[in-house]
Amino acid sequence: MRIMIAASVVTFGIMTSAHAELRYYIDQDVLRKNEAPTLLHRAMQDIGSNPTGWSHRWCGRQMAIWVGEGPNLARDWAHYGKPAAPKPGAIGVMNGHVGVVKEIQGHLVILVSGNHTGKSGNRKVGIGSYSINQFIAFREP
Numbered sequence: 001m002r003i004m005i006a007a008s009v010v011t012f013g014i015m016t017s018a019h020a021e022l023r024y025y026i027d028q029d030v031l032r033k034n035e036a037p038t039l040l041h042r043a044m045q046d047i048g049s050n051p052t053g054w055s056h057r058w059c060g061r062q063m064a065i066w067v068g069e070g071p072n073l074a075r076d077w078a079h080y081g082k083p084a085a086p087k088p089g090a091i092g093v094m095n096g097h098v099g100v101v102k103e104i105q106g107h108l109v110i111l112v113s114g115n116h117t118g119k120s121g122n123r124k125v126g127i128g129s130y131s132i133n134q135f136i137a138f139r140e141p
Contacts (some may be wrong), residue, residue, distance in 0.1 A: 007028035039141070040089045042066045043100040043112040046125040052114065055121045062114025062125065063091065063098050067141055074098040086138045093137040094130065107132050 043066050051065055052058045062071040063077060070080055077091055077098045084090040090101045092111050097114025107127045117126030 008068045038053075038089055039066055039091070040100050040102065040112070043125070046100075047127065048117075048124050049113065050114070050124050057115065058123075059098050059113050059115040060094060063100075067091075075136075077139060079120065081139045082116070084138045084140040086132060086135070088139070091139040091141075092135055093139065094128075094134050095136055099128075102137070105129070109135065 007033065013114070018064060028092055036067070039124035046062070046066075052059060052061045057073075060072045060074040060077060063074075064072060067080075070118075071077060074097050078093045080091065086092070086101060086104055086109060088101055092099055092109055093100045094100065097113060097115075102110040102112050104110070109132050110127060110129050112127050114125050115123045116128055117124045
């Protein structure tokens with residue numbers, strides 16, 4: 001059933017209540033062997049692309065790919081792992097968006113995130129700046 005739901009979501013780019021409950025897991029040994037050494041490095045490698053293949057609401061899914069597991073919905077990342085300070089490499093969670101902190105510039109958080117750049121339905125991984133007040137949590141795996 002989960003495979004059918006995931007296939008429907010990927011094919012049609014839709015968000016269902018069942019889709020929100022799905023979690024993403026990959027083999028951690030494969031992740032360590034084939035990917036960049038840190039979460040921030042993995043995120044930076046994907047700038048300008050959409051590795052998920054999804055057309056809408058995919059920042060949480062992209063984070064799950066970078067981390068190697070986790071929820072598909074952005075807000076659910078507020079409970080993932082353990083609390084962290086706002087610092088490079090931390091997972092920055094807003095109400096409806098999630099990404100990897102690239103840097104802190106005063107009251108701004110520079111974030112690398114999926115579903116950021118481009119027109120709706122054709123967005124890519126990109127870098128944006130957000131007020132630190134918009135964040136509901138900073139986490140680390």
